[in-house]
Amino acid sequence: MGLVGNLSDLNVANIIELNCVEKHSAQLTVKTRSGDAMVFFDNGEIVHARWGELKGTEALYHVLRLSEGDFHVAPTTVPPERTIFESWKGLVLDGMRAFDETRRLQGDIAQSLADELKGLPGVSRLLVVSKDGIVVHDQGGTPTERAYALSALLTAQGSALSDTLHFGPLNYAAYLRGREKEFVFNCDQFLVMLAVPRSADIRPTSALIETIRAKLKASENELVPREEADEDAPR
Amino acid sequence: MSAPLAKLLTPSAKALAEALDPIGAVPGVTDYLFVDARGVPVTRTSHYGYDDERLALATEALRRSGIVLRAYLGADAPESEPLALRFSNGWVLAWRLGGATLVVFGREGLDLPTIRMRVSILHREVADSRRLRRFLANGPDSGPDWVRATAQSDEERCWIDTISGGRTDG
Numbered sequence: 001m002g003l004v005g006n007l008s009d010l011n012v013a014n015i016i017e018l019n020c021v022e023k024h025s026a027q028l029t030v031k032t033r034s035g036d037a038m039v040f041f042d043n044g045e046i047v048h049a050r051w052g053e054l055k056g057t058e059a060l061y062h063v064l065r066l067s068e069g070d071f072h073v074a075p076t077t078v079p080p081e082r083t084i085f086e087s088w089k090g091l092v093l094d095g096m097r098a099f100d101e102t103r104r105l106q107g108d109i110a111q112s113l114a115d116e117l118k119g120l121p122g123v124s125r126l127l128v129v130s131k132d133g134i135v136v137h138d139q140g141g142t143p144t145e146r147a148y149a150l151s152a153l154l155t156a157q158g159s160a161l162s163d164t165l166h167f168g169p170l171n172y173a174a175y176l177r178g179r180e181k182e183f184v185f186n187c188d189q190f191l192v193m194l195a196v197p198r199s200a201d202i203r204p205t206s207a208l209i210e211t212i213r214a215k216l217k218a219s220e221n222e223l224v225p226r227e228e229a230d231e232d233a234p235r
Numbered sequence: 236m237s238a239p240l241a242k243l244l245t246p247s248a249k250a251l252a253e254a255l256d257p258i259g260a261v262p263g264v265t266d267y268l269f270v271d272a273r274g275v276p277v278t279r280t281s282h283y284g285y286d287d288e289r290l291a292l293a294t295e296a297l298r299r300s301g302i303v304l305r306a307y308l309g310a311d312a313p314e315s316e317p318l319a320l321r322f323s324n325g326w327v328l329a330w331r332l333g334g335a336t337l338v339v340f341g342r343e344g345l346d347l348p349t350i351r352m353r354v355s356i357l358h359r360e361v362a363d364s365r366r367l368r369r370f371l372a373n374g375p376d377s378g379p380d381w382v383r384a385t386a387q388s389d390e391e392r393c394w395i396d397t398i399s400g401g402r403t404d405g
Contacts, residue, residue, distance in 0.1 A: 145397050146307065146397055146398050148397075149393075149394040149395075149397035149398045150303070150304070150307050150394070150398050152390075152394055153300065153303060153391065153394040153395070153398070154300060154304075154318075154320075156390075156391070157296050157297075157299070157300045158320050158322075160296055161293050161296055161297075161320065161322075161327060162322055164289050164292050164293050164296075165285070165289070165293055165322075165325070165327070165340065166324075167322035167323070167324045167325040167327070168322050168323030168324040168325075169322065169323050170320060170321070170322055171321045171322060171323060172320075172321050173318065173319065173320050173321075174318075174319045174320075174321070175304060175308070175316065175317070175318045175319070176313040176316040177308055177311045177313075178311045
C-alpha cells in the first residue's frame, strides 16, 4: 500500500527509517520546484537516489534536507539501477550532519550580516530571520511575527512576479512607513527587514546584502542540485 | 491609452486615462496598468510591453500585496508612495489610489523621480476632482478579508492572518 503526504508532516529521514526498518521495496518520490526527487528501497536498504542531474549518495543528501513538498511512497520490485551501497543508517546520519553543518555556517553568515547592518547609520529597526522562522536578530518596535509575515508575503509575491515578468531575482521590496522607509531583502535562506530615514541611500546596504547573499548561495550550492541553484538566474 | 479602450470608458475613466498617459512616456517604463477597486482594468499604456495575461497576473499580485501592506501599516500608510519591488533587471511599482491600483513596470534605468512627479500630479488631480474620487471609490474596496478568502495557499492565509490579526498590537 502506498503512503502519501507532505514533508511538513513527516520528514525524509522518518520516511527512510520507516521503509528500511519494515524491509520495504519501494520508491519514494518528492515533488519539488526542481522536479521529482526519488529514493529507491530494496528489501529495507537504500539502493538508488536521483534528483535532477544528481545520483547516488549526493542526490540522497539533498533529498534529506528537503523540508516541504508533497511525497508518495509506492511499492516497487525493481529499482532502475543501483548507485548506493552503504548502510541506510550511516547515510542518514552523514546526510543530516552535513545539513546541520550547512545550517550552522549559514546562521553564522546571517549573524555577521546582522552585526554589520545594525552598525550602519540610520538603521532604526532590523529583523533578520530565517525562512523557517528562526530569528537571528530583532531590534526595533515592529512585532516580530507581523514583520516576518509581511516580509515572507512580499518576497513570495516578488518571486512569483519575477517568474512572470522575467525580471531576474527580487533584490528588495520597499515602502514608506511614517517618517521612514522600510526595506525587505530576500537573502537566500534569510529575510532581512530594516527601516532607515526616507532620505537614506540604500545602495551601500544593498551592496552589503548582495555580498552576503553570494556567500550564502555559495554555502547552499555545496548541497543543492544544479537545477535549483540556477533557478533564480534571469531567463 | 489604446483607442478601443478609450471608447469604452466613462468620462471619469477617460479623465484618469488621460492623466495617466504621460507615465507611459517616462524613460524606462515598459508598461503600466490601472485597475479599479474590483481589479478590472481601466487603462494601460499604449505601447504594450507584456501580454494581457501576464500583466493581469502581475497586477493582481501587486493589488493583493498593496491591500495587505495597508493592513500592516494602518495609520502609517502613506497617501502617495508606492510599494516598490526592485529586481536585478527591473522595477515594479504599485500605488493605491482610493480602492484602485496603479502598477508601473520599468526596466533598469527607470526614471524614478519623473515617475514620482507624474503620480503626485495624478494624486492632486484625483484630490481636486470629486467625480474622480467617486469613480475610484466605486465598487468594493477589497480588504484583507477578501485577500485571505482568496489566498493561494495555506501559508499565504497564515501570513495574512498574522499581519491583519496583529493590527491592534502595532
